[in-house]
Amino acid sequence: MRRGELLAPECPARDILQHVTSRWGVLVLVALHDRTLRFSELRRTVGGVSERMLAQALQTLERDGFVVRKAYPVVPPHVEYSLTPMGRGVSASVQSLVDWIGAHVPAVLAAREQSDAANASAAPAARR
Amino acid sequence: MRRGELLAPECPARDILQHVTSRWGVLVLVALHDRTLRFSELRRTVGGVSERMLAQALQTLERDGFVVRKAYPVVPPHVEYSLTPMGRGVSASVQSLVDWIGAHVPAVLAAREQSDAANASAAPAARR
């Protein structure tokens, strides 16, 4: 695939990117990066996610071949989620992006203050 | 920053991640990765983006310190957008994620067919 092809509106990679970088998609990939988890464990691990959104994210990632769902036919139900080999591939890229951001949080926060201060002095009249 | 901290709901890195991985945010970072572009050039380069969404994505990325906006006081207006050093940092990570996905589009498409076929044979009655 050529480099700028993604920028075309109909590129199928845009969908995949959307799924992988979606709000809960990223966090699921991060959570499953180094361990298998059950549904309720994932729910607790990924802070703030609702059952609905978690189920949806998992289904999407499963359909794209990044996640495997393994259900044990017992009562009460027991379902485990883990990454496929392909899932570990994206997950690695996602992790390095996430790690980069993690390392630069202070820098971004500082940039925001700069920017906010500049706007405050440039248009202070807007407040009244 | 510790590794799983991102999974906490109030982690500031979640915001930044959201901005960077947002639908148009990623594509802007990709487009600006190896060249400076004007607003209208960006609009044409990033396929399918509206003026409103492009402006919003640019403002967010600028506020976070990833993009610089340089306006030339001429008529008609001339504004150039480019990445800051920090912007090139994220952009590199984003690019490698995007490249990974680009290389695996066929594999994902194949996984989807597998999955769709399995569901079709598992619950065909749902169609009538």
Place this chain on the structure above:
DNA sequence: CAGTATCCTCATTGATACTG
């Protein structure tokens, strides 16, 4: 436990029109 179904709300998005 692991979801699905339903309802409802608010944010995101896009089209269109207008301005410096």
Place this chain on the structure above:
DNA sequence: CAGTATCAATGAGGATACTG
């Protein structure tokens, strides 16, 4: 050219209740 303003439509997201 480079946006902002406004409005309407769509979809994401959450709360709750219910089921295998």
